[in-house]
Amino acid sequence: MKKILIVVTLIVILSVMSLPLFANGQKDxxxxxxxxxxxxxxxxxxxxxxxxxxxxxxxxxxxxxxxxxxxxxxxxxxxxxxxxxxxxxxxxxxxxxxxxxxxxxxxxxxxxxxxxxxxxxxxxxxxxxxxxxxxxxxxxxxxxxxSRFMAINTSLTDKVPQTMEELEKYAIEATKNGKYGLIMPGGKHTELTDFVYYFYAAGGDFFDKDGKCIVNSAAGVKALDFMLKLANEDKVVQDGYLSQDRKQAQPIFFGGKAAYVMIGAWADTEYNKMNADWKIKYAQIPPFAGNKPAPLIxxxxxxxxxxxxxxxxxxxxxxxxxxxxxxxxxxxxxxxxxxxxxxxxxxxxxxxxxxxxAEANLNAKGWPLVTGWAEASSIIIDATQKAYLGQMSAKEALDWAAAEVDKARAE
Amino acid sequence: MGDTVLTARKRGLGGEAKLAYALLFPAVLLMVIFMVYPIIYVFILSLFKTDKLARIKDFAGFSIYASLLSSKDTWVVIGRSLIWTFTAVAAKTLFGVIIALVLNVKYMGRKIARLLFIIPWASSIPISVMLWRWVLHNEFGLLNHTLKITGLMQNPPVWLGQSSTAFLSCLWVDVWIGIPFMALVFLAAMQAVPQTLYEAAEIDGASKAAQFRYVTLPGIAAILLIATLLSSLWTFNDFNTIYILTNGGPAGSTNILITYVYQNSFEWLKWQKASALSVFTFIILSTVSVIYSRVYFRREEM
Structure with missing residues (x-):
């Protein structure tokens, strides 16, 4: 009995001692x-x-x-x-x-x-x-x-594309001697920003007015087909793009190895950190020919x-x-x-x-404000990756994504 | 002896037994609060529709189980989890035994070698995985750089960018992290095998291979069972490696059950589905544990 009393007393003492750990206030x-x-x-x-x-x-x-x-x-x-x-x-x-x-x-x-x-x-x-x-x-x-914009490594090119088609042309020209024309992260990241640059540039919208996912619209397919062409046919994007999110891909640009990157407000800070021996220039993310500029904000x-x-x-x-x-x-x-x-x-x-x-702000377009966006975004990233891997065509991947997004949001 | 037991029963719990229960009580209480209750709660959660904060709403019965069992994605993820676990544990066991054998031989610098082998396991797992992510980086990574400058491969694979290589890369990193533990445990077991058995085997003319087959292996069998069981449980639930290296990608090709549960719960707030998947995990791991325990205790009885 005495032993039990000792054990119980010890437990009580330990409990009392631990109470301050749970208190919100602290004394100083x-x-x-x-x-x-x-x-x-x-x-x-x-x-x-x-x-x-x-x-x-x-x-x-x-x-x-x-x-x-x-x-x-x-x-x-x-x-x-x-x-x-x-x-x-x-x-x-x-x-x-x-x-x-x-x-x-x-x-x-x-x-x-x-x-x-x-x-x-x-x-x-x-x-x-x-x-x-x-x-x-x-x-x-x-x-x-x-708003997002485009950064250009002027030691590799000084051309400012006015359309996505021009970007492709200039990126092909800049791809030589181990340098890449364009940085395109394809890895899974918090958001699908790297698809949306092209998607908005093609005039795409994620949802119609009734909330139905329309990422598989003509604009979506055009954007993804264009990205596949850049990566797989033109081969202007960095090797291993599919394994890299933006934190892993953008250092390649700041290391002076790529001509163009679509980027955000941290560009100056990252550029200054590198003490680069080349000059950086900023421009707008171009639309596809016939579309209006619509950079992501x-x-x-x-x-x-x-x-x-x-x-x-x-x-x-x-x-x-x-x-x-x-x-x-x-x-x-x-x-x-x-x-x-x-x-x-x-x-x-x-x-x-x-x-x-400031210039980009004039035409900028934000993310859709809808519930279930985290899952929708993840599904669309998976769809783009399926297309990159050649498991599906751009159209098939986005049709799959649209159906999955609608299904997920309905649950 | 029989009389003693009878007397103790008649008197109820003895002082020693009471003390034992009193000492066990805090541990049992903690286990009930932090293990039994969550397991039961997760099962209950899987039977109800919830809001996005996992607050229980309407009873849904076993509908989520029916839906998951009829979904191809579920089976793909379960199958991948089993392949992942079996391959990784087999590799860790094989390399662990080989390294333990090497570390068990007497030579100069053996202590330093033992220290070096334990480092991967002693390091923080997330940090090790993050380092591996950079090693495997296509542009700046040490691996591809080495392959290129040594001429072994001019165009090395994009390790984390293709489904097959991404899965293999994750597997390798998990094995790399897990080998030291296995090696250390096997080494301890090997050191417990009496030296006299080896001496007797040598006198009988047994080769080194025969000594390993008939002396070492039976001597470490019990530890081998326990270590592979523990490793199976840890590997099946190895979230860090996959989450940090690939986040389940590309296109979900490295998702295993544990990352799929995380994705459904904390990313998409689908608590009912995540709970049901957790129940699957529980059933699979419990089955493995029960089989292992039966084999282990049967050996003990023999």
Whole structure:
């Protein structure tokens, strides 16, 4: 009996000792601090040390809070968030692809940011960036918005294609001496951006007005056939494109081995990192002949979560983050043009790359805002890969994808 | 003896038994909370339609099982998982035994060799896999660079870009990570085989091959069974290698059950389907474990 008592006492002591591990607050020098959690996406170019400084500066400015600023890989962000939401333990706020917002609203997981973030912060955000408005209510704070464009290695070509057909011609010319005409990632990535450049350039849309998937339209088939021709007939894209996502493929361009790449706001940062001995030039992603330009625009937002433990604190943090002192350098690192009015006037955002993005914005087209997009996107990537592998023709692959997407969204 | 048992039964649980139960209680409680409950919950989840946060909605019965069993994709993924597991475990066992034999021989530098062999297993698996992803990179990868400069292959394959080579590459990385554990376990087992048996075999004129066949192999058989069982379970559920190297691609050609479950649950939020697939995984692995246990305990009884 005595032994049992000892065991039970030990268990109780251990349990009591572990209780503080589960507490949300933490004490520092006697004062209770409440924890604020924010998940920041790991954008290419982002300086992790600088992110640490933001957290330190926030804690210094607001000693009542301890800041848990977590950098999450973009490819893992969606899955981590859904897991955390399912477990009822989301961060207070996080960066999200704006295209995920409907899904999260469908889950009743997000709250209106205006309840916690100051009006002064919203007043400093460009009205054009407020994409995350649902039924007139802003549900996601614009964090980054940038159109995609084309980067050109001028040591290999100085020709700026006006159409996709011209791009093919110039890429063939540039493919020599171990250099590639064009970078085309074909590996599975978070999004199917590398198909959509061509798809939108052919005038394609993913869904019709009734929500039916029409990726197998004439535009879709034209785009995929063109990509197959570039890769398999013209052989202007990098070897092993099918195994590479953009993080693995784009270093080939920045290493000076390819003439063209369709890219986003991180281009300048990555180029500067390489100390390249060649000059980079920016241009628009061309449409197919007879089509209008329609570059992809990608917008990211900050969502605040209903189950967050410290929404007051996260509101304060977002106000703090959106000051030019912090947000402008962060924008610069990520390469995105600022969404805040004050930062956009700063001289560092008046470069050729930002000019190219501003021009692209005029015709840009975003991702479809539909539920079930993650699976739809994955199915379409699989379809493009089946076509690359020669398992199906472009038409067969996209017919399969359209049917699968409709089936998946109906479930 | 019989009287003692009877007396103990009459008195109920003795002090020792009570202590044993008390000591076991926390472990059993943790197992119930973290293993039994999730298994039961996953099975229940597979019988209900859910919302995207896995909250149970309407009862659907066994409809998802019928749908999965009639789907070609399911069978392809299950078949691939079995091929993946069988091939990887066989390779790990074979290489593990060979390396253990080499490490068991006395020579100078044996300790350093043992240390080097354990490194892949001691390293973080995701980091090892990420390093392999760069080794296999078509443009910057060490493997293709080596093949080209040594003239072994002028046009080496795009390892992660074609269905067959991607699967083989994943398999190789899994085997590379798993060999050290197997080698280490087999080495420990070999060292437990009494030296006198080898001396007797030598006196009887047994060759080295015969010594391995009739002394070493029976001596390590029990460990061999346990190690291959553990390796089968780990390999069947090896998520890291495939997720990091290919994410199931190209075109789903490297998806195994565990990555398919992940895709359906955390990427697409199809909790009912993911739960049913998890039940399949549970059934397959339980069957393997039961067969192994029966063989193992039958040997013990003999």
């Amino acid at each position: 020098g006697g004062a209770e601090k409440s924890k604020v959690t924010f998940w920041l996406a790991d954008y290419e170019g982002i300086d992790h040390d600088f992110v640490g400084k933001i957290a330190d500066a926030f804690e210094a400015a607001y000693p009542q809070y301890s800041m848990d600023l977590v950098i999450v890989d973009w490819n893992a962000m969606h899955d981590k968030l859904t897991t955390a939401l399912a477990a009822g333990t989301p961060p207070d706020a996080s960066v999200i692809g704006t295209r995920w917002l409907l899904e999260f609203m469908d889950l009743d997981a997000v709250v209106e940011p205006a309840k916690y973030v100051s009006q002064a912060t919203f007043d400093n955000i460009a009205p054009g960036a407020m994409e995350a408005k649902v039924n007139g209510t802003l549900m996601g704070i614009p964090f980054a918005a940038g 990608v917008t990211d937002s900050i969502a605040l979560y209903k189950d967050g433990k410290n929404l007051e604190g996260i509101g304060k943090f977002i106000d703090f983050l959106y000051k030019d002192e912090w947000k402008a350098p962060l924008d610069k690192q990520m390469g995105f043009p600022p969404v805040t009015i004050s930062a956009s006037k700063r001289p560092e955002f008046q470069t050729p790359m930002y000019a190219a993005m």
